[in-house]
Amino acid sequence: MQKIERGLAVAVDYGHLRESRPVDGTLTGYRGGRQVPPVPDGSGDVTAHVAMDSVASAGAAVARCAYSLVSQREALRALGADGGRPPLSLAGTDPAGYVRALAAASAVAELTDPAGLGGHWWLRQPVGIPLGPAVAR
Numbered sequence: 157m158q159k160i161e162r163g164l165a166v167a168v169d170y171g172h173l174r175e176s177r178p179v180d181g182t183l184t185g186y187r188g189g190r191q192v193p194p195v196p197d198g199s200g201d202v203t204a205h206v207a208m209d210s211v212a213s214a215g216a217a218v219a220r221c222a223y224s225l226v227s228q229r230e231a232l233r234a235l236g237a238d239g240g241r242p243p244l245s246l247a248g249t250d251p252a253g254y255v256r257a258l259a260a261a262s263a264v265a266e267l268t269d270p271a272g273l274g275g276h277w278w279l280r281q282p283v284g285i286p287l288g289p290a291v292a293r
Contacts, residue, residue: 162284165215168228170276171206178205208277215281223281229274232267239264 172178185192187200194202212223226234242257268274 160283163282164285165219165279165281165283167208167211167279167281168276169206169208169211169279171208171211173209173277174207177207208279212279212281215279219281219283221282223279225277225279227270227274228276228278229268229270231278231280232264232274237264237268239268 172182182205183194183202184204185194185200185202192200196202208225212225216223239261241261242254244254246257247254266273
């Protein structure tokens with residue numbers, strides 16, 4: 157196991173926050189890329205969603221400084237990814253460039269969809285560095 161002496165630790169997961177924890181728990185199974193009942197017999201993977209704020213609290217206690225917990229959508233938007241459609245005028249002047257820009261916008265839209273991948277949580281925990289604008293909410 158590695159220990160971070162100084163820097164920024166980032167954890168990304170599809171978990172939940174404590175107040176929205178599912179009543180019946182989150183234990184589930186996967187086999188062949190499909191969700192199945194969780195059976196620990198080796199025929200599939202068994203996993204559980206993580207309460208990301210619990211992980212964040214534990215990390216903050218160890219690092220002795222504040223953390224930032226944001227949705228993937230928020231994190232990618234803060235980094236400048238907006239998923240906006242490129243200007244249609246580009247299709248007339250640079251058709252190949254327009255198709256590339258449209259493909260990139262589609263990828264960002266998928267990564268920031270709050271009902272899909274954009275619902276992942278990003279936990280950013282500084283260690284021995286200030287909680288700066290790149291980390292702060």
